[in-house]
Amino acid sequence: MLLSEIIIERIKKEGPLSFRDFMEMALYYPELGYYNSTQNKIGADGDFYTSANLTAAFGAMIARQIKEMWQNLEKKPFKIVEYGAGTGLLCHDILDYLKKNNSLLYENLNYCIIEKSASMREIQKKHLHEKVNWYNTIQDIPEINGCILSNELIDNFSVHQVIMEEQLKEVFVDYKEGFIEILKPVKKELTDYLTALNVQLPEGFRTEINLEAQSWIKEISQSLQKGYVITIDYGSLSAELYNNRRSCGTLLCYYKHHKNDNPYQFIGQQDITTHINFSAIAHWGSQFGLDCCGIVDQAQFLLALGIKEYQNLTLNNNPTDLASVLQESLINYRLLIDMGMKFKVLIQQKGVPEYPLSGLKLSNSSRALLN
Numbered sequence: 001m002l003l004s005e006i007i008i009e010r011i012k013k014e015g016p017l018s019f020r021d022f023m024e025m026a027l028y029y030p031e032l033g034y035y036n037s038t039q040n041k042i043g044a045d046g047d048f049y050t051s052a053n054l055t056a057a058f059g060a061m062i063a064r065q066i067k068e069m070w071q072n073l074e075k076k077p078f079k080i081v082e083y084g085a086g087t088g089l090l091c092h093d094i095l096d097y098l099k100k101n102n103s104l105l106y107e108n109l110n111y112c113i114i115e116k117s118a119s120m121r122e123i124q125k126k127h128l129h130e131k132v133n134w135y136n137t138i139q140d141i142p143e144i145n146g147c148i149l150s151n152e153l154i155d156n157f158s159v160h161q162v163i164m165e166e167q168l169k170e171v172f173v174d175y176k177e178g179f180i181e182i183l184k185p186v187k188k189e190l191t192d193y194l195t196a197l198n199v200q201l202p203e204g205f206r207t208e209i210n211l212e213a214q215s216w217i218k219e220i221s222q223s224l225q226k227g228y229v230i231t232i233d234y235g236s237l238s239a240e241l242y243n244n245r246r247s248c249g250t251l252l253c254y255y256k257h258h259k260n261d262n263p264y265q266f267i268g269q270q271d272i273t274t275h276i277n278f279s280a281i282a283h284w285g286s287q288f289g290l291d292c293c294g295i296v297d298q299a300q301f302l303l304a305l306g307i308k309e310y311q312n313l314t315l316n317n318n319p320t321d322l323a324s325v326l327q328e329s330l331i332n333y334r335l336l337i338d339m340g341m342k343f344k345v346l347i348q349q350k351g352v353p354e355y356p357l358s359g360l361k362l363s364n365s366s367r368a369l370l371n
Helices: 003-014 019-028 056-072 089-101 103-107 118-125 188-196 211-223 278-287 298-304 307-317 322-342
Strands: 078-083 109-114 132-135 144-151 160-164 168-175 179-185 206-209 224-236 252-255 258-260 271-273 291-297 343-350
Touching: 003 019, 003 168, 019 160, 019 168, 019 271, 056 078, 056 089, 056 144, 056 224, 056 298, 056 307, 078 089, 089 103, 089 109, 103 109, 118 132, 144 211, 168 188, 188 206, 188 211, 211 224, 211 278, 224 278, 278 291, 278 343, 291 298, 298 307, 298 322, 298 343, 322 343
Parallel strands: 078 109, 078 144, 109 132, 144 224
Antiparallel strands: 160 168, 160 206, 168 179, 224 343, 252 258, 252 271, 291 343
């Protein structure tokens, strides 16, 4: 049975689904949901690229920042916990850099991947052969002193969609010879979310509310004993997300490297994403015990850690033909200009003295902007 047919049967049996429940089924239904299927998702044969797919330099720069964090934690045994590691490329490149450039940290390192998708675990295990252990939840990992890392994770959390009419309404999905949207009064937890962020939506404004991100940051703060949280994703602060030009929301779908805004087609075959609210991640992080170190565009983060010098050194040590140089230039453009300006890096910490972090030194955003 097709996933769309399973969803239709559930609607006929239970009534309209919240958009959040529809998105959850489309992305995570066992074996048929997008992220639990065996189809290629990342890279040229998939639906989208991540920064780690473009160049190993991305992982090397994160490794540099992690090395500094390890030093701030007095060079003690260190755990990296990565949520949703994709194909495992980022993990591979971080470990490869540390093995070649900091043997002491590498020896004292335990890399933990939280991955629920069986198909993605199998892909990761093909080229991750040492230092790595897999877990279903962060609660399964004891004594986390180190760094919790996510790259393009939260944008795939299932979200509630709301529209402001005379009062706030939630979007539900029904089926009448095709999927249709209907509106129902919202639950209190959705209005509480906006109230906590001091957000007042104008009439006609449609947006997403990511309650799972709130639960996720709480889970992290309770599990991290001492160390840092690095969150890399595309999104904005509240002031940008609730600006009038975002009045239709931020939901996008990716299918074979083409974008669309229709989640009711290619069900189980296309990615569904939304921009994350970094103000919300920082706000609830502070509520649950995480101090905000700062936020920066991904391009500024990579430049501050020396990505240009690193790539130039790599090219000098490995002479290549003109075509390869041009290819590397195109990668640099995508990583630093295209993706680098859309993605942001938020760093939070717990139980660590307030040392300046190299990856944040080019930041133009004050912490006040996060609130």
